[in-house]
Amino acid sequence: MQAKIRDLIITNLLAIVLGIVSSGIMLLFLGENPVSAFTILITSVVRDVYTFADIFVKATPLMFTALSFAFTYKANLYNIGAQGQFYIGAIIAVASSLYLQDILPGWLALLITLILTLLGSGLWGGFIGFVKARYNSNEFLISMMSTYVALAIMNYLLRTFLMETKAEYPQTDALANSVWLPRIIPGTRLHVGFILALLSCIGVWVLLYKTPLGYRIRAVGYNARAAKMSGIDAKKLYILAFCISGALAGAAGFTEVNGVQHMLVQGFNPDIGAAGIGIAILANGNPIGIIFASILFGALKVGGTIMGQMSAIPSSIIELMQGFVMVFVILAYFVRSWLENNREKRKLQKAVV
Amino acid sequence: MVNLLSRTIMMGTPLLFGALAEVIAERAGTMVTAIEGIFLIGAWAGFVGSFLSGSLTIGFLTAILSGILVAALYGWICIYLKQHQVVTGTAINILAVGLCAFLYRVIFGVPITPLTVNPLPTIPIPLLSKIPIIGEILFEQNILTYIIYLLAPLAYFLLYKTSLGLTVRSAGENPEAVDVAGINVYLVRFLTVLLAGAMGGVAGAFYSIGFLGMFATNIIGGRGWIAFAICFLGNWNPKGAVAGTLAFGFAEAIAIYMQSIGANSFFPNELFIAIPYIMTIVLTISRKSFNVPAKLGIPYVKENY
Known part of the structure; x- marks a missing residue:
């Protein structure tokens, strides 16, 4: 060992x-000169508190999408549609926040928004698990395709119902201050979503390794037939695993919309689904490892962006x-x-x- | 209507290239999940090759070459190193996006107006194109479409009527038997993946220099995955791939047609864009019996005791 x-x-x-x-x-x-480029990369991310905190801001949604992939991966299922589930989560988060911000106190609006987001994206993901269980469809293919459908839905809504009142760009109105996720460190963009992500990583670890449900999920992953023989209902687990996986990816939409962007913009964060898969692989599917791998990818993102601004290196x-x-x-x-x-x-x- | 069907054939051409590539590789036991990245590299290399040389032929040759290179990396990791195919494909797809965007910038800098090349010309076939309706639909296309007319039956013939095809299919159904017969399973699989890379490269180049005449990093937009899906839905058979391609080509042609006549005033544009993807989901769900190659996606491990 x-x-x-x-x-x-x-x-x-x-x-x-x-x-x-x-x-x-x-x-x-x-x-x-790569050496000087990487010197910029490393020194730039530690140049001030704001930039350094931004690493964790960028790591937050990545933790969620990585968890989303890792969760089904443990059941030997492939959810490569985290990007789409993230978009669905973001749509619900922004719609719910915009609607509730005027009628409810901020904390309650946030709580309801979070619950609705998890439910909605969980259902979107659960659909994949359902057709896998019921019709033995290829979950890999369906999750991939559902991403493009989610993208189309988002683009449509941003052009119609959710479009800003100025009706100039395909984006929503800005959220009121009351439904922003509180900042942890003043003067930076670091918000409580990061803590939520950390707790989710720990929670998923506990769920997978310390509960009967997690044991069953992993058992199905190791050997589905043996698991079935010992009385585990694999089909129910497929649906459940995809629900949780979808909800995790959707949570990234919530933290990005309410914590960072404070609005929904067309085509934002187009690569966090794929990066999440990379992080999950780097961490060998381990939720605790995902924390560190996400922070690494977050640092690459922050440093790479600054590198792009400070030199002629494209982002x-x-x-x-x-x-x-x-x-x-x-x-x-x-x-x-x-x-x-x-x-x-x-x-x-x-x-x- | 004629216009629509003619577009169906045109838009279906790269999809069929990709789907046949998948059929061949998957019959031998390897899913080419890097197909999206191979398409993209093909589109990039095709554009760069033809822009720099001024010749579309050279463009397509560079596309084939770079498709093979990507496929070789994928095949090496998945077949020889026996790593996971879905995971490896995802990694290569991300790498392909980065490489294309980065190298485009390296070669061309940041051009003020988009760079273009003249896309493939339409070549009407003498006599055949004069047949009413059918001629216009089938025989006023570009050269790649004519190549795929020949390639699809050829792929079927080779896979199902020759001993070479039997070897390929056996590598996916019963690799041990192939091994016992003294044939190198790894090599068979690797070569089919390389072939798939070459065909995928052409398919990608079709998007950049086949009809658009330009390159952007979002040019493929999931078309590689659709080719991948067509292979599944067509039951890993060239015949099924042709049927699936026609359906998808039609969906894509309708989407373009609807946008061009301004139907988006009463139907959202996004709905038409989403049609091929929704269709894949519906077909994947409704398809009951599959003729999956028995060892699809499972690396072959030779026993050595």
Whole structure:
């Protein structure tokens, strides 16, 4: 066990470094000096409290979408539609906030908004689980396609019912101050959504590893047939897992709308679903690992954006870094299983002698 | 109506390229989940190649080459290193977006007006295009559409009527038997993935230099996934892929048609954009019996004791 954890940490750190170095090599094509570029990247994120806090602001929705992927992953299901569930969550959050902000006190409006968001995106995700359970449809395909449908719904609503009163841009009116998520540190954008995300990570960890329900989910993931034989209703679990997964992704919509943007803008955060998958893989699906992996991706995002502003380096370098890191992390999986195999072999050989 | 059907064939062409690519690779046991990224790289490389050289042929060749490169990375990780296909595909798709946006910037900087090339010309086939209605629909297309007319039956013939096709299909159904027969399962799978990469590259280039004549990072917008879906819905069979492609090409043609006649005053534009995706969901749910290759998505592990 000890050796396994050591392997995990060393190989993943190596993967991250290799991923960043590879994207640094790409910078040479631009005629930029990668060393000075990465010096900017590192020094810029710690230059002041605001920027440093922004890392955690960016990490917040990523934790949710990563949890969303990791949760179904444990049941050996693939929910790659977190992006769509996030959009649905964002739509409900903004609609509910705009409606409730005038008639209810702020905290109550926020609470109801959160509940509605979780319900709505949970149902959107649960639909995927339902058709998987009932019709044995390919959940991978349906979750992917549902993202594009959610995007179309969002674009439609932003052009019609939810459009700002000025009717100029496809975006909603700004939310009133009363339904903003409270800031944790004054002078920064860090809001209580971050704490919500941390609690969710811990909550999901407890749910998966310390409760009978979590045990059943993982059992279905390891061996669905064996789980069925021992009386676990796999179909019910499929639906439940997708509901929870959808609600988690939807929560990201709530924290982004009420905590950061304070409105819904067309085409915002188009890549957090995919980044969430990357984070979940980097963390090996472990909810606690997701906290650290999200913060890393958050830092890359903040640093990459500043790098784009301070030098001639385009901000697409962020996606490049994320992509390279993910590919190397997958290679790290291979290296780990190879190391593990060798260890087992040596153990066997010793036993024979 | 004729116009609509002719568009159906045109919009269906890249989808069929992608779907056939998936059919071949998946029959041999590997899902190419990097298809979206392969499409995108193909679109990018096709545009860059033809813009810099001034020749569409070179554009398509660079698209094929880069499609193969991406597929080789994917195949190496999934087949030889036996890593998870869905996860690897996602990673490669993200990397592809980053690479395309970054390298476009490296090569072209930030152009003030969008860069364009002249897209593939329509080549009416003599005599055949003179047939009323059918001629206009089927035989006033560009060269890629004519190639796919030949490629689809060829793929069916090769997969189901030759021993080569039997080997490919066996690699997906019973890889142990293929191995015992002295054929390298890994190599068979890897080559089918490379072929899929080449075809996916062409499909992607169709979007950039086939009819738009430009490149943007959102140019593919899930079309790779639709090709992936068509393969599933067409039961992993070239015949089914053709039927599925026609349905999707039609949906896409209608969406473009409705927008052009201004139907969005009473029907939301977004509904038409969403039609192909909704259709995939409905068809995936309603499809009862699937003829899934037995070892689809499962890496082959050769026993060595």
